[in-house]
Amino acid sequence: MSIKGAHSACNEPTDGETLLLDRLRKAVGSKHVLTEGTALAGALSEERGLYKGNALALVRPANVEQVSEVVRLCYETGVSIVPQGGNTGLVGGGVPNGGIVLSTGRLNKIFDIDRVNATITAGSGCILAEIQQAADDAGALFPLSLASEGSCQIGGNLATNAGGTAVLRYGNTRDLVLGIEAVLPDGRILSDLNGLRKNNMGYDLKNLLIGSEGTLGVITAVVLKLFPKPVQRMTALAACTDSQAALDFYGMMRTKNADILSAFEFINRFALQTVLDHGGGSDPFGDIHPCYCLIELSSINPDDELRSRLEATLTEAFETGAVLDAVIGASETQNEALWQLRERIAESQKFEGASIKHDVSLPVSKLAEFIEEAVAACLDHVPNVRPCYFGHFGDGNLHFNFTRPKDMSDADFLAEYASVNRIVHDIVNRMSGSISAEHGIGRTKREDLHRYKDPVAIEVMRQIKSALDPKGLMNPGKVL
Amino acid sequence: MSIKGAHSACNEPTDGETLLLDRLRKAVGSKHVLTEGTALAGALSEERGLYKGNALALVRPANVEQVSEVVRLCYETGVSIVPQGGNTGLVGGGVPNGGIVLSTGRLNKIFDIDRVNATITAGSGCILAEIQQAADDAGALFPLSLASEGSCQIGGNLATNAGGTAVLRYGNTRDLVLGIEAVLPDGRILSDLNGLRKNNMGYDLKNLLIGSEGTLGVITAVVLKLFPKPVQRMTALAACTDSQAALDFYGMMRTKNADILSAFEFINRFALQTVLDHGGGSDPFGDIHPCYCLIELSSINPDDELRSRLEATLTEAFETGAVLDAVIGASETQNEALWQLRERIAESQKFEGASIKHDVSLPVSKLAEFIEEAVAACLDHVPNVRPCYFGHFGDGNLHFNFTRPKDMSDADFLAEYASVNRIVHDIVNRMSGSISAEHGIGRTKREDLHRYKDPVAIEVMRQIKSALDPKGLMNPGKVL
Numbered sequence: 001m002s003i004k005g006a007h008s009a010c011n012e013p014t015d016g017e018t019l020l021l022d023r024l025r026k027a028v029g030s031k032h033v034l035t036e037g038t039a040l041a042g043a044l045s046e047e048r049g050l051y052k053g054n055a056l057a058l059v060r061p062a063n064v065e066q067v068s069e070v071v072r073l074c075y076e077t078g079v080s081i082v083p084q085g086g087n088t089g090l091v092g093g094g095v096p097n098g099g100i101v102l103s104t105g106r107l108n109k110i111f112d113i114d115r116v117n118a119t120i121t122a123g124s125g126c127i128l129a130e131i132q133q134a135a136d137d138a139g140a141l142f143p144l145s146l147a148s149e150g151s152c153q154i155g156g157n158l159a160t161n162a163g164g165t166a167v168l169r170y171g172n173t174r175d176l177v178l179g180i181e182a183v184l185p186d187g188r189i190l191s192d193l194n195g196l197r198k199n200n201m202g203y204d205l206k207n208l209l210i211g212s213e214g215t216l217g218v219i220t221a222v223v224l225k226l227f228p229k230p231v232q233r234m235t236a237l238a239a240c241t242d243s244q245a246a247l248d249f250y251g252m253m254r255t256k257n258a259d260i261l262s263a264f265e266f267i268n269r270f271a272l273q274t275v276l277d278h279g280g281g282s283d284p285f286g287d288i289h290p291c292y293c294l295i296e297l298s299s300i301n302p303d304d305e306l307r308s309r310l311e312a313t314l315t316e317a318f319e320t321g322a323v324l325d326a327v328i329g330a331s332e333t334q335n336e337a338l339w340q341l342r343e344r345i346a347e348s349q350k351f352e353g354a355s356i357k358h359d360v361s362l363p364v365s366k367l368a369e370f371i372e373e374a375v376a377a378c379l380d381h382v383p384n385v386r387p388c389y390f391g392h393f394g395d396g397n398l399h400f401n402f403t404r405p406k407d408m409s410d411a412d413f414l415a416e417y418a419s420v421n422r423i424v425h426d427i428v429n430r431m432s433g434s435i436s437a438e439h440g441i442g443r444t445k446r447e448d449l450h451r452y453k454d455p456v457a458i459e460v461m462r463q464i465k466s467a468l469d470p471k472g473l474m475n476p477g478k479v480l
Numbered sequence: 481m482s483i484k485g486a487h488s489a490c491n492e493p494t495d496g497e498t499l500l501l502d503r504l505r506k507a508v509g510s511k512h513v514l515t516e517g518t519a520l521a522g523a524l525s526e527e528r529g530l531y532k533g534n535a536l537a538l539v540r541p542a543n544v545e546q547v548s549e550v551v552r553l554c555y556e557t558g559v560s561i562v563p564q565g566g567n568t569g570l571v572g573g574g575v576p577n578g579g580i581v582l583s584t585g586r587l588n589k590i591f592d593i594d595r596v597n598a599t600i601t602a603g604s605g606c607i608l609a610e611i612q613q614a615a616d617d618a619g620a621l622f623p624l625s626l627a628s629e630g631s632c633q634i635g636g637n638l639a640t641n642a643g644g645t646a647v648l649r650y651g652n653t654r655d656l657v658l659g660i661e662a663v664l665p666d667g668r669i670l671s672d673l674n675g676l677r678k679n680n681m682g683y684d685l686k687n688l689l690i691g692s693e694g695t696l697g698v699i700t701a702v703v704l705k706l707f708p709k710p711v712q713r714m715t716a717l718a719a720c721t722d723s724q725a726a727l728d729f730y731g732m733m734r735t736k737n738a739d740i741l742s743a744f745e746f747i748n749r750f751a752l753q754t755v756l757d758h759g760g761g762s763d764p765f766g767d768i769h770p771c772y773c774l775i776e777l778s779s780i781n782p783d784d785e786l787r788s789r790l791e792a793t794l795t796e797a798f799e800t801g802a803v804l805d806a807v808i809g810a811s812e813t814q815n816e817a818l819w820q821l822r823e824r825i826a827e828s829q830k831f832e833g834a835s836i837k838h839d840v841s842l843p844v845s846k847l848a849e850f851i852e853e854a855v856a857a858c859l860d861h862v863p864n865v866r867p868c869y870f871g872h873f874g875d876g877n878l879h880f881n882f883t884r885p886k887d888m889s890d891a892d893f894l895a896e897y898a899s900v901n902r903i904v905h906d907i908v909n910r911m912s913g914s915i916s917a918e919h920g921i922g923r924t925k926r927e928d929l930h931r932y933k934d935p936v937a938i939e940v941m942r943q944i945k946s947a948l949d950p951k952g953l954m955n956p957g958k959v960l
Binding site for chain 2: 114115116117118119160161163167171172174175184188189190191192194195196197198199200201202203204205207208210211212216227228247251254255256257258259260299300301303304305309361362363364365366392394395396397432433434435436437438439440441449452453454456457458459460461463464466467468479
């Protein structure tokens with residue numbers, strides 16, 4: 001792919017663009033300003049192929065000073081920037097529409113691990129799995145964990161306030177961050193790489209940048225919290241009569257075992273069936289049940305009786321009828337097999353045809369009511385649509401998807417994408433939920449953000465955006 | 481006190497001020513616009529008598545709509561506002577300098593407790609102890625706890641991102657907040673009273689308001705997280721050879737017992753001695769030791785063997801020499817007596833004469849090095865000064881105080897306030913610490929904020945302040 005096809009306005013770079021490219025090459029070195037080739041092509045789209053963009057160049061600065069220089073040059077010339085980490089986002093937030101793509105991939109140094117302070121300081125281009133590994137090597141846990149951990153970068157995790165499977169115990173990405181360094185839209189470097197647990201010196205600019213999806217600046221380095229490593233874990237799958245029963249069971253687990261509960265995931269039968277049919281694995285139960293809860297317990301205390309605590313709560317849940325049956329993993333292999341029943345849903349679902357997806361959250365107390373109402377409304381709208389929902393029940397977060405009816409074409413079903421989204425999101429909104437629990441807004445949900453978010457909040461976001469990025473050059477067209 | 485003495489610019493209210501007062505009376509009712517009397521007088525100063533301000537009136541709106549109307553009227557007429565909760569702050573942040581004082585005291589309703597979602601929704605004027613009690617009545621824990629909990633308001637806790645004794649386990653105030661409602665400087669109402677554990681719908685405006693000390697708006701209501709209530713607790717006091725030994729001991733406690741460790745407080749000998757001499761209580765040890773660690777363990781699991789886990793770690797600490805001696809509370813009465821040795825330091829210290837105080841935080845790994853260096857530097861500057869330091873060791877937070885030398889007058893010692901502050905804060909800054917760990921900036925530390933904070937961060941704070949409060953009316957002269 002050449003620059004001719006890759007940038008937006010015309011087929012040849014303008015004189016101004018050519019001059020900018022020259023200056024960028026001086027700033028970061030010629031081989032790190034890519035105007036053609038597979039690296040650039042990869043940066044212009046995302047894995048699922050839903051979005052395809054264009055850009056003048058892919059620019060790969062090596063350190064914060066170079067990032068600052070790149071951003072300053074773009075600011076001076078009015079050229080927009082899309083900051084890009086591992087490009088694993090699910091809402092098109094990293095796909096450019098002209099301007100340059102600024103890759104954080106070379107900011108990939110782990111600067112420091114402080115075992116006593118329990119912190120790790122790293123460049124934003126570090127792969128999440130590398131950070132997990134570095135923590136592990138130091139005898140500690142960095143708990144952030146998500147499907148794309150082998151390729152996503154920690155800077156992108158911060159930019160999107162990534163969630164994942166460990167939120168219930170350890171919080172979202174923003175809860176794991178102590179310090180930050182970022183380059184602002186005009187090139188200024190904001191330096192706050194502190195490793196402090198308490199620090200009330202002025203406004204919380206760190207959290208403003210976290211979750212702003214690259215629209216307020218480029219995160220270049222972070223200080224992250226580390227935790228003591230659990231020394232034992234236990235995984236179980238419980239079968240429940242319905243989502244209200246699953247919710248009741250969650251309440252029992254939380255009250256009795258919040259200190260050891262590291263995951264409480266919900267899976268409806270259809271979701272499990274797709275994994276059994278297409279993803280491998282076998283049904284741990286002899287009977288078919290309406291839905292399932294995948295539970296992980298873990299403890300840093302070797303003497304904690306995870307099994308007896310779990311069994312006591314299961315017994316209580318059997319007695320109330322909330323849980324119908326349960327299996328407990330007897331080995332790490334079995335634990336892993338149980339987890340795969342949850343992890344493989346997204347890929348297995350594809351085999352059943354097109355899906356319409358939602359990443360929503362509700363107050364935990366509203367989950368069952370939401371599921372009942374939203375499933376009924378969507379079935380009413382698309383008869384025989386197949387609800388496929390699962391997710392982080394303990395966080396109130398559902399991946400609330402629908403697979404096309406067996407006898408409907410993908411195209412006919414996908415024509416209903418907007419209308420089904422609207423039905424689901426209207427119910428979410430009425431129940432005081434969020435239409436983006438963990439994936440962010442990006443391009444995909446920009447209209448919905450404006451539909452559902454408090455208009456005053458949108459105004460304030462615009463005021464802040466204008467104050468920090470008066471030319472509107474940092475990841476334009478995303479979020480706002 | 482009459483309005484004549486109470487407002488800044490002149491002895492009589494101007495025509496514009498009189499008109500404003502009339503409109504404020506219409507908005508909130510005549511009896512809630514106080515231009516004289518003890519309530520107003522109380523709002524003009526703070527408990528310690530360090531700051532004394534003046535104001536046109538104390539205005540007490542009853543709900544968010546009234547707050548909005550009051551703020552809008554002030555915005556239109558260019559009159560400044562100091563939002564005030566329980567007025568228990570320690571940095572002069574709630575003391576007015578002209579304009580009006582807006583009391584949140586009547587926003588004191590608890591709107592909702594959702595046991596399944598584990599949240600409480602409350603007006604910002606609720607007293608912290610009332611919220612703790614409401615949570616307790618619902619069988620849950622709201623963990624925020626600090627000395628002023630009987631009179632401070634939750635809105636003020638948010639505005640200052642209050643810390644306290646439970647931060648080690650549950651985080652700072654900002655970590656306990658899910659949703660917020662606030663009135664912005666121009667009177668707009670920002671509504672985000674969500675109870676969601678995951679929500680990535682746009683910029684994090686909640687955390688921008690939390691810790692902004694009333695300079696960006698008036699917090700009117702909050703949604704707070706609740707936690708399962710511990711069913712057992714254990715308190716212990718350990719005597720250590722020095723602060724490095726205490727730090728080593730903390731490392732052992734955290735590695736082995738992070739899941740049950742709810743407090744790890746440090747007390748130097750002089751601080752303990754002041755309590756023994758002036759605050760009541762008796763030394764639990766036969767010998768005098770250089771310093772002490774107060775530990776609290778707690779668990780929601782009735783079967784957790786707190787005592788044996790504690791003893792195992794203490795044994796390890798005895799063997800390495802980190803801990804010299806230890807006592808474990810055998811009853812709630814004994815636990816409470818041990819806690820009083822920590823809680824009574826601030827009041828007992830007064831009997832030894834004037835103090836110069838600091839509320840600092842360091843990376844935990846730097847605590848011992850900091851103490852050694854800063855004590856030496858201050859002794860060098862004021863020979864025979866008596867170091868009195870204690871605090872939340874596990875959070876890296878020290879209340880790092882100095883009591884005057886025995887043979888020095890209070891006045892002579894307090895003349896050194898600024899120079900001692902400078903010595904201590906310079907060392908804090910060099911060791912990547914914070915000069916305000918939990919008390920905030922207010923008036924007291926405004927100059928120091930500008931001295932030590934990244935200038936780019938200050939600029940960004942100003943940009944945000946200007947965007948949201950272009951007339952500079954919301955708590956002027958504080959923070960920025």
